[in-house]
Amino acid sequence: MECKYFEKLKDYNYGDLITETDYWIILLAPDQRNLGTCVIALKRFEGDLAELDDKEWLEFSKIVKKLEYALKTAFNSTMFNWGCLMNSSYRKDPPDPHVHWHMIPRYKEKTEFKGLIFEDPCFGSSTMKAKGGIRKVAEGVRIKIIKEIKDNFEI
Numbered sequence: 001m002e003c004k005y006f007e008k009l010k011d012y013n014y015g016d017l018i019t020e021t022d023y024w025i026i027l028l029a030p031d032q033r034n035l036g037t038c039v040i041a042l043k044r045f046e047g048d049l050a051e052l053d054d055k056e057w058l059e060f061s062k063i064v065k066k067l068e069y070a071l072k073t074a075f076n077s078t079m080f081n082w083g084c085l086m087n088s089s090y091r092k093d094p095p096d097p098h099v100h101w102h103m104i105p106r107y108k109e110k111t112e113f114k115g116l117i118f119e120d121p122c123f124g125s126s127t128m129k130a131k132g133g134i135r136k137v138a139e140g141v142r143i144k145i146i147k148e149i150k151d152n153f154e155i
Helices: 006-012 054-075 087-091 139-152
Strands: 016-020 024-028 038-042 079-083 100-106 111-113 116-118
Touching (some): 016 139, 054 139
Antiparallel strands (some): 111 116
Protein backbone atom coordinates (compact mmCIF):
# COMPACT_ATOMS: atom_id res chain seq x y z
CA MET A 1 0.00 0.00 0.00
CA GLU A 2 1.33 3.40 -0.95
CA CYS A 3 -0.78 5.42 1.48
CA LYS A 4 1.58 7.06 3.97
CA TYR A 5 -1.33 7.48 6.38
CA PHE A 6 -1.93 3.71 6.54
CA GLU A 7 0.59 3.27 9.36
CA LYS A 8 -1.42 5.74 11.45
CA LEU A 9 -4.63 3.88 10.59
CA LYS A 10 -3.11 0.71 12.04
CA ASP A 11 -3.03 2.53 15.39
CA TYR A 12 -6.81 2.90 15.19
CA ASN A 13 -7.23 -0.87 14.58
CA TYR A 14 -9.78 -0.38 11.80
CA GLY A 15 -9.07 -3.85 10.42
CA ASP A 16 -7.53 -5.70 7.50
CA LEU A 17 -6.97 -4.13 4.09
CA ILE A 18 -9.45 -5.04 1.38
CA THR A 19 -8.48 -2.42 -1.19
CA GLU A 20 -7.80 1.26 -1.66
CA THR A 21 -8.95 3.96 -4.04
CA ASP A 22 -7.45 7.37 -4.74
CA TYR A 23 -8.88 8.87 -1.54
CA TRP A 24 -10.12 6.01 0.65
CA ILE A 25 -8.93 2.77 2.24
CA ILE A 26 -11.46 -0.05 2.63
CA LEU A 27 -10.84 -2.46 5.49
CA LEU A 28 -12.58 -5.49 6.93
CA ALA A 29 -13.51 -4.47 10.47
CA PRO A 30 -12.27 -6.53 13.42
CA ASP A 31 -15.87 -7.08 14.60
CA GLN A 32 -17.69 -9.50 12.31
CA ARG A 33 -20.94 -9.88 14.26
CA ASN A 34 -22.49 -8.80 10.98
CA LEU A 35 -20.67 -10.63 8.20
CA GLY A 36 -18.71 -8.24 5.98
CA THR A 37 -18.65 -5.22 8.30
CA CYS A 38 -16.15 -2.72 6.89
CA VAL A 39 -14.43 0.55 7.71
CA ILE A 40 -13.82 3.07 4.95
CA ALA A 41 -11.11 5.53 6.03
CA LEU A 42 -9.89 8.70 4.36
CA LYS A 43 -6.30 8.40 3.09
CA ARG A 44 -5.24 11.77 4.44
CA PHE A 45 -5.42 13.23 7.88
CA GLU A 46 -8.73 15.00 8.41
CA GLY A 47 -10.77 15.13 11.57
CA ASP A 48 -13.82 16.95 10.24
CA LEU A 49 -16.34 15.49 7.82
CA ALA A 50 -17.26 18.99 6.62
CA GLU A 51 -13.71 19.42 5.27
CA LEU A 52 -13.93 16.66 2.65
CA ASP A 53 -13.53 18.01 -0.86
CA ASP A 54 -15.81 17.28 -3.81
CA LYS A 55 -13.51 14.61 -5.27
CA GLU A 56 -13.46 12.71 -1.95
CA TRP A 57 -17.27 12.87 -1.67
CA LEU A 58 -17.74 11.74 -5.26
CA GLU A 59 -15.43 8.79 -4.84
CA PHE A 60 -17.08 7.88 -1.53
CA SER A 61 -20.50 7.79 -3.22
CA LYS A 62 -19.09 5.34 -5.79
CA ILE A 63 -17.68 3.19 -2.99
CA VAL A 64 -21.09 3.06 -1.28
CA LYS A 65 -22.76 1.74 -4.44
CA LYS A 66 -20.03 -0.74 -5.33
CA LEU A 67 -19.45 -2.03 -1.79
CA GLU A 68 -23.16 -2.55 -1.13
CA TYR A 69 -23.42 -4.42 -4.42
CA ALA A 70 -20.41 -6.58 -3.49
CA LEU A 71 -21.86 -7.57 -0.12
CA LYS A 72 -25.34 -8.24 -1.48
CA THR A 73 -23.79 -10.46 -4.14
CA ALA A 74 -21.28 -12.23 -1.87
CA PHE A 75 -23.34 -12.68 1.31
CA ASN A 76 -26.95 -11.81 0.43
CA SER A 77 -27.06 -8.78 2.76
CA THR A 78 -30.54 -7.32 3.18
CA MET A 79 -29.59 -3.66 3.73
CA PHE A 80 -26.83 -1.51 5.25
CA ASN A 81 -26.17 0.90 8.09
CA TRP A 82 -23.57 3.61 7.50
CA GLY A 83 -22.13 5.76 10.27
CA CYS A 84 -19.35 8.29 10.60
CA LEU A 85 -18.59 7.94 14.28
CA MET A 86 -15.54 9.55 15.83
CA ASN A 87 -16.68 9.68 19.45
CA SER A 88 -13.83 7.67 20.94
CA SER A 89 -11.32 10.13 19.46
CA TYR A 90 -12.57 12.69 21.95
CA ARG A 91 -11.77 10.55 24.98
CA LYS A 92 -8.17 11.68 24.53
CA ASP A 93 -6.79 15.08 25.32
CA PRO A 94 -6.03 16.42 22.82
CA PRO A 95 -8.58 14.62 20.61
CA ASP A 96 -7.28 12.71 17.57
CA PRO A 97 -10.25 12.27 15.17
CA HIS A 98 -9.91 10.79 11.71
CA VAL A 99 -12.72 10.75 9.14
CA HIS A 100 -13.89 7.20 8.57
CA TRP A 101 -17.15 5.38 7.97
CA HIS A 102 -18.50 2.17 9.46
CA MET A 103 -20.48 0.07 6.98
CA ILE A 104 -22.56 -2.58 8.72
CA PRO A 105 -24.41 -5.04 6.51
CA ARG A 106 -27.74 -6.12 7.97
CA TYR A 107 -29.31 -9.54 7.52
CA LYS A 108 -32.97 -10.47 7.86
CA GLU A 109 -32.06 -14.17 7.67
CA LYS A 110 -29.24 -16.22 9.16
CA THR A 111 -26.20 -16.34 6.93
CA GLU A 112 -23.72 -19.21 6.63
CA PHE A 113 -20.17 -18.63 5.48
CA LYS A 114 -17.38 -21.22 5.56
CA GLY A 115 -19.23 -23.31 8.14
CA LEU A 116 -19.95 -20.36 10.46
CA ILE A 117 -23.44 -19.03 11.15
CA PHE A 118 -23.94 -15.27 11.33
CA GLU A 119 -27.16 -13.91 12.83
CA ASP A 120 -28.38 -10.35 13.09
CA PRO A 121 -30.47 -10.60 16.28
CA CYS A 122 -31.44 -6.92 16.29
CA PHE A 123 -32.40 -6.67 12.59
CA GLY A 124 -34.78 -3.76 12.19
CA SER A 125 -33.16 -1.92 15.12
CA SER A 126 -29.88 -0.19 15.74
CA THR A 127 -26.84 -2.44 16.05
CA MET A 128 -26.05 -0.43 19.18
CA LYS A 129 -28.69 -2.61 20.86
CA ALA A 130 -26.67 -5.74 20.08
CA LYS A 131 -25.43 -7.65 23.08
CA GLY A 132 -22.52 -10.02 23.43
CA GLY A 133 -19.52 -7.92 22.50
CA ILE A 134 -17.51 -8.18 19.34
CA ARG A 135 -17.18 -11.28 17.18
CA LYS A 136 -13.71 -12.02 15.95
CA VAL A 137 -13.20 -14.70 13.34
CA ALA A 138 -10.07 -16.67 12.57
CA GLU A 139 -7.52 -15.14 10.19
CA GLY A 140 -8.25 -17.78 7.54
CA VAL A 141 -11.93 -16.87 7.57
CA ARG A 142 -11.11 -13.16 7.42
CA ILE A 143 -8.96 -13.80 4.34
CA LYS A 144 -11.88 -15.65 2.69
CA ILE A 145 -14.33 -12.85 3.56
CA ILE A 146 -11.95 -10.31 2.00
CA LYS A 147 -11.60 -12.47 -1.12
CA GLU A 148 -15.39 -12.69 -1.52
CA ILE A 149 -15.72 -8.92 -1.23
CA LYS A 150 -12.86 -8.25 -3.65
CA ASP A 151 -14.25 -10.76 -6.17
CA ASN A 152 -17.48 -8.72 -6.29
CA PHE A 153 -16.12 -5.19 -5.90
CA GLU A 154 -15.12 -3.07 -8.88
CA ILE A 155 -14.35 0.61 -8.71
